[in-house]
Amino acid sequence: MERTVLHCDCNAFFASVEATRYPKLKKQPFAVCGDPKLRHGIVLAKNEKAKRLGVQTGEAIWQAKAKCPDLVLVEPSYGIYDEFSERIFNIYCRYTDLVEPFGIDECWLDVTGTKSLFGSGEKIADELRKIVKSETGITISAGVSFNKYFAKMGSDYKKPDATTVLTRNNYKDILFPLSVENMLFVGKSTLEKLSDIGIYTIGDLANADAKLLSLTLGKCGQMLYNCANGLDFSVVTPSTYKHKYKSIGNGYTFKRDLVSDTDLKTGIYMICDKVAHRLRKQKLECKTVQLCIKDTHFHAIQRQKTLQNPTQSSYELANSALELAINNWNVNDKPIRSMSVTGQNLIERSNEPEQLSLFYTDSFIFKRKKVILESTKDEICEKYGNNVLRMCSLIDNDLGL
Template sequence: MRNILHVDMNAFYASCEQAKNKNLKGKPVLVAGDPCKRHGIVLTASYEARKFGIKTGMPNWQAKALCPDAVFLKPDFDCYTQFSINMINILKEFSPLVEQFSIDEAWVDITGCEKLFGNPLEIADKIQKKIKNNLDLPCSIGISENKLVAKMASELKKPMGITYLPLSDIKDVLWPLDVHELIWIGSARERKLKSLGIYTIGNLANTPLSFLIELFGKCGRDIYYFANGIDLSPVRPYATDAKSFGNTITLPDDYTDTEDIKRALLCLSEMVGNRMRKHNFMGKTINLIVKDSNFKTITRSCSINYTVLTEDIFETSLRLFMENYPSGFKIRMLGVSISNLVKIDKEAQICFFQDLRYEKLKKLNTVVDKIREKYGFDIISRGLTLTGEIIKKTSPLSSMKNFDPRVHSYFKI
C-alpha cells in the first residue's frame, strides 16, 4: 500500500506577502490589481480577508466595498516563485519522490520513509511544522493511498489542517460532496451532469461507465475512476515523459502596454527555460497563450531549432505576440510553453551556424540557474524585467524586427 501526501499552501500569494512583511500579519491582505482600477480582480485573499466574503476572482471594487480596510498589493511573482522553490526543497528532505503540481502544491510519496520519519500522520505534521517554522507559511496536507484522494483530502481542512482519508472512507466522506468538488469537473461538465440528475460525487460514482464514456468520450472513463477514488498514477519527481514545459501568469488587470507585456513574457521564458534545463531537455516548438479581457483564449506557435535557451524562448514568444496582436490589445492572461521535446545531446541536431552562439549562451544560462538555485530566483534579474529604460536606450524597439534580446540581455546581481 502506498502512502501519498498532498501539500497545499494556504492563501499562498497573500501568505507570502505576510511572511516577508510581518506588519501585514493579522490584516486582510488582497493580492490583486490596482485598487483604483475597477476592472482589476483579486488573485488571492488572506484568511483575514475571506471572513468578509472576499473570494478569488472578485472585482477589486466589490472587495473594497466588503472590506474598506483591506490592504491591496500587486503580485510579486519572483517572490512567490522563491517561496515555492524553498517549499519543494523542504519536501525533498522527507522523500526523493516529490511531484510539483503547481506553484503552491505538490505530492510526496513517503512509502518506505516511515522508519526514518514516523507514520504518515507524524510525517505530515513534521512537514507542516517545518514549512511554518522555516518559511512562515501555512499549509494543509492530505494523506491517502493515491494522488487523487490525497489532493481531495487536503481540501477538507483549511488552513493548517491535516486529513487522513483512506480509500475505505471515500463513500462516507467524498460521495456526499457536490459533484463540482471533484477534481477536473469544470463548470461546463457540472452543468451537463446536473442537467442529468447527477448532483453529487456519489451520484457520479454510481453512474454506468459506458454512459459517461458516451457523454464525455475518453474523459468519461477518467471521471468515473476519479469519482470512485481510483488513481494508479505514480508520483513523478522527474519530467522524463514530459510533453511540454509551460508557465502562465494571470495579470491583475487588463494589460495593453507593450513594455509591460514584454517583461511578463521574459519572466515566463525565464521560468520555462529554467525548468527545461533542470530536467535536461531541449525543445523545438514555442507556444504563446493569450487570454483577452473577455477571457477568450488565443494560441500561436512557431518551431525553431532545438534549444535550451531562455533567449530563444523569449525572442520567439515576443515575435509571436508582436506579429499577431495589434497595439492596445487588452491582455488578461499570458502563457509561454515549449513542446516537441528531446533529451539533450541524444536526438537533437543543433544548427551548425548557431553552435558558437548557442554554447556561449548555454553556459551563461547555466551559470544564472546555479546562482538562482543557491541564492534565490530573484537574486539575479535581466534589465528588461527591472525597467524598460535600459532596453529603450540600447535598442530600436519601435521596429521589433531589429530587436534581438540575445544582444540586449542585461543582468543585475
C-alpha cells in the same frame, strides 16, 4: 503493496507569501491583485480576514472593494512566489524523491517506499506541515490516501494547516456526503449535466451506473466514476523542479524615481541580472524581451522586442531592454517610478555544444567571456549567497537596489 500518496497544498499561497514578507499586512484584510493599470485587475489571492468579508479569488477589484472598502491591494511578485515554491518543493524532497508539482503551490508525494524510514503517511504529513511553516512561514493542507485523486480531495477537505487521511475504510463516510462540485474536474457544465440525471453528491456519482455516466458525459463520465470509487491508479511522476514557465520576469519600484540615463541603466541592469539569473537556473532562454515602465502618475507603457538569438545572458538581456527603454521613453523628461523586464517565448537551452563561429571576431570573444563570467557568478552566489558579488554600478546606489 498499498500505496501511500500525499497531496500538499499551500494555503492562499500568494497572500501567505506576502504576509510573511510584510507582517503588518496580517492585521488587515488584503488581496494580491493583478495590476488594475494593466487591466489585469482581478483578485488572485486573499488573506483570511478578506475571505471572511466575502472577497473571492477571481473577482474584479471593484467587486471586492464593494464588499470590503478597506481592502489593501498588493501587487503580485511572481519571482518571489517561485522562490518560495522551490524552497517548499525542496522540503518535500527530504521525505521522498517521488515529488510531482501540480501548479506553483501543490505537489503530490509518493511515500510508499520511505514510510519505513519516516513513519506513516499521516506522520509525514504532520511533520511536513510543521517544517514548511517553521522554515517558510507558509501553512499547507495535506491529504493522505491510497491514490493521487483521494490525496488531493483530502488536502481540499480541511484547510488551512490540516491533515486529512482518507483510507479504504473511511473514504465513503467522508467524501460521499459532499456535493459533486467538490470534485476535481467537475466544472459548471458537468455539474449541470450531473444534476439533470439526479446526481448531486459524490456518493450519488460513485453509485451511479457507469454506462449512464458515459452517455451523459462522454469519456469524462467513466473517469469521474473511477475517481469517486477510489479507482485512480495514476502514478506520482517525479520531476526535477521545473514549471512549465510561459515567461520569467522581475519588476521593481525604486526607492526614488529614476531621473537620468545613468539611473535608467542601473535599474535595467539590476532587473535584467535577476531575470537572466532565473532563466539560467531553469536552463531556459528567452526569444523575446518585454519592458514595462511606469511613471509617477502610474501611466504605463509596455514594449517588446524579438531577439536575434535566444538568450539567458544578463548582459544581452539588459542591452535589449535598454534599447527598448531609450527608444520609447525619455527619462530626463519623465521620471520613472517602477519598471519590469520579462523574458518571453521561452525555450529550453539545449545541451548540445554551441556552434562556434568560424570567425573569432572581437564581439564574439567578448560575448563568450560574458557567458563564462555570468555562470561563474551564479556558482559563487549559489555557494556564498546572493550579495557576495554585486555590479559596481549598484554599490552605494540610492535607488534601494
